[in-house]
Amino acid sequence: xxxxxxxxxxxxxxxxxxxxxxxxxxxxxxxxxxxxxxxxxxxxxxxxxxxxxxxxxxxxxxxxxxxxxxxxxxxxxxxxxxxxxxxxxxxxxxxxxxxxxxxxxxxxxxxxxxxxxxxxxxxxxxxxxxxxxxxxxxxxxxxxxxxxxxxxxxxxxxxxxxxxxxxxxxxxxxxxxxxxxxxxxxxxxxxxxxxxxxxxxxxxxxxxxxxxxxxxxxxxxxxxxxxxxxxxxxxxxxxxxxxxxxxxxxxxxxxxxxxxxxxxxxxxxxxxxxxxxxxxxxxxxxxxxxxxxxxxxxxxxxxxxxxxxxxxxxxxxxxxxxxxxxxxxxxxxxxxxx
Numbered sequence: 001x002x003x004x005x006x007x008x009x010x011x012x013x014x015x016x017x018x019x020x021x022x023x024x025x026x027x028x029x030x031x032x033x034x035x036x037x038x039x040x041x042x043x044x045x046x047x048x049x050x051x052x053x054x055x056x057x058x059x060x061x062x063x064x065x066x067x068x069x070x071x072x073x074x075x076x077x078x079x080x081x082x083x084x085x086x087x088x089x090x091x092x093x094x095x096x097x098x099x100x101x102x103x104x105x106x107x108x109x110x111x112x113x114x115x116x117x118x119x120x121x122x123x124x125x126x127x128x129x130x131x132x133x134x135x136x137x138x139x140x141x142x143x144x145x146x147x148x149x150x151x152x153x154x155x156x157x158x159x160x161x162x163x164x165x166x167x168x169x170x171x172x173x174x175x176x177x178x179x180x181x182x183x184x185x186x187x188x189x190x191x192x193x194x195x196x197x198x199x200x201x202x203x204x205x206x207x208x209x210x211x212x213x214x215x216x217x218x219x220x221x222x223x224x225x226x227x228x229x230x231x232x233x234x235x236x237x238x239x240x241x242x243x244x245x246x247x248x249x250x251x252x253x254x255x256x257x258x259x260x261x262x263x264x265x266x267x268x269x270x271x272x273x274x275x276x277x278x279x280x281x282x283x284x285x286x287x288x289x290x291x292x293x294x295x296x297x298x299x300x301x302x303x304x305x306x307x308x309x310x311x312x313x314x315x316x317x318x319x320x321x322x323x324x325x326x327x328x329x330x331x332x333x334x335x336x337x338x
Contacts, residue, residue, distance in 0.1 A: 007067075007068030008021065008022055008306055010070055011287060012233075012287075013147070013207075013208055013233030013235070013287050013288065014207065014232045015233075016178050016207045016233050018100050018146050019097075019100065020070060020287065020288045021068055021070040021099075021100075021288070022281055022287075022288060022306065023069060023071075023277065023281075023288070023290075023291055023302065023303060023305065024069060024071030024072060024288050024290050024291065025060065025071070025072050025073070025290070025291050025293065025299070026072075026073045026074075026237060026290035026292050027057065027072070027075075027081035028075070028081070028292055029293075030053065030057040030078075030084065030294060031053065031057065031074065031078035031081025031082075031083075031084055032053070032078060032079025032081070032120075033048035033053065033079070033113055033115050034114070034115035034117070034120065035294075035337060035338070036242050036335040036336065036337055037242050037243045037292060037294065038242065038244065038246070038249060038335075039248045040294060040338045041115070041338035043294040044056070048113075048115070050080065050113070053079070053080070053084070054080070054084050054087070056294075056295075057081070057084040057085070057088065058087075058088050059296060060294070060295065060296055060299055061088045063296040063300065064291075065092065067299065067300065068303075069099075069303075070098070071099060071100040072101055072102070073103070073290060074101075074103045074104070074141075075104035075105075075107065076103065076108065076109070076133045076136065077104075077107030077108060078109070079109055082103055082137060082140045082141060083140055086140040086142075089101070089141075095144075096142075096143040096144045100147065100288075101141055101144045101145050101146055102145070102146065102147035102148070102149060102180070102210075103141060103145060103147075103148060104149040104152075104182060104210075105129065105130055105137065105148065105150065105151060106123060106124065106125045106129060106130075106133075106150050106153075106159070107121045107122065107123050107152065108121060108129075108133075110122050115337060117337075120337060123152065125150060125153070125158055125159040125162075125165070126158070126162070126165065127162065127164050127165045130168060130169070134148070134172070146177070147177075147178045147179075147180050147207070147233075148172065148177055148178070148179060148180070149208070149210060150180070150181040150182070151182055152182055153181045153182065153184075153191050154185045154187065155187050155190055155191055155194075160191070160194050160198055166198065166205060170203070170205055173205065178208065179205055179206055180206055180207055180209060180210060180235075181195055181206055181208075181210070182209070182210035182211065182237065183195075183209065183210070183211045183212070184329075185329055186219070186325035186326045186329045188212065188219065188223065189219060189220050189222065189223035192209055192220060192223040192224060192226075192227050193223050193227075195209060195227075196209075196230050196232060204230070204231075204232075207233060208232055208235060209227055209232055209233070209234060209235070210235040210237050210290075211224060211234070211235075211236065211237065212236070212238040213239070213286075214238060214239050214240065214241045214245060214279070214280070215241075215276055215279050215318050215322070216241050216244065216322065216328055217241065217322070217328040218322050219325040221283065221285075224236075224285050224286070225283075225284070225285040227285075228285035228287075229285075233287050234286055234287050235287065235288045235290065236280045236286050236290065237290045238290075238292070239276055239280045239289050239290065240277070241276075241328075241332075242332065242335055245261070245273065245276040246272055247271075247272050247273075257321050260317060260318065260321065261275065261276075261318070261321070263317075264313075264318060267313075267314075268308050268309060268311075269308075270305075270307075270308045271301045271304060273298070274304040274305040274308060275305070275308065275314070276305075277291070277305035278314075279310070279314070279318060281305060281306070281310070282310040289305075291303070
């Protein structure tokens with residue numbers, strides 16, 4: 001009988017001292033009944049109650065652990081994701097240091113467990129918001145929480161300039177918590193460059209950045225490489241472009257791109273989603289890439305990215321998929337919650 005492949009060793013996230021598996025599980029689609037991933041509603045099969053979502057989250061988390069995943073990412077705005085993750089960590093007896101547990105503050109979940117809500121989350125990067133949300137994250141995740149991130153920083157966010165807020169974050173950092181930020185929008189590169197330069201009492205504040213990078217939207221790459229050179233950890237989110245880089249994307253205007261992805265996936269013996277994740281893992285500056293799987297089958301397909309022999313032919317061919325950043329983010333903003 002052939003032995004199962006060994007799990008990849010954990011790697012350090014930048015110079016934070018935190019160790020993570022190369023693929024992490026993000027809970028954006030598992031902590032609430034609605035999300036913008038293509039086919040999300042179909043994945044839930046009508047089972048959208050709190051108990052249903054908790055059971056599904058635990059099932060996918062169990063499969064992730066069995067597959068070698070040792071990094072898990074949540075947020076205050078992901079419905080009950082922190083709660084689901086905390087209960088799973090306790091049930092499995094996973095101790096601080098056994099896995100990288102990260103979460104984010106700065107958005108409030110407002111959908112009240114409804115998929116048809118007019119507004120699903122509200123952004124507030126203020127000192128008051130941090131003081132409201134941090135105690136809840138801490139109470140749920142305790143000492144297991146290693147990285148706390150400002151959620152979705154854009155150039156107009158006060159999170160990089162508010163002296164009182166930065167001082168509070170620095171105080172948390174002095175207490176042993178690592179501090180990061182996530183970014184979104186067509187000007188991610190600008191935000192990452194600014195964040196890398198933020199100092200409090202002469203020390204760099206942000207230990208890590210979580211940013212969108214994928215075959216359709218690679219514009220943040222140079223800024224992420226520069227941030228990694230300073231020692232910041234790099235976590236990549238939305239590597240599958242919310243499902244656009246999977247077999248679920250049947251849009252007529254994506255036919256040429258779909259054919260290109262299919263050819264390279266077949267050549268490398270991969271699924272399309274695994275190919276897209278492998279593209280991230282091939283970047284020398286990427287420490288961790290998030291899987292946003294909603295089902296065990298999706299997760300297992302995602303994990304096959306670790307088996308792909310990525311090569312220069314794939315890099316050259318798939319570079320043609322890149323879209324203008326503004327166009328990419330306009331399309332993303334128009335994706336429905338299902």
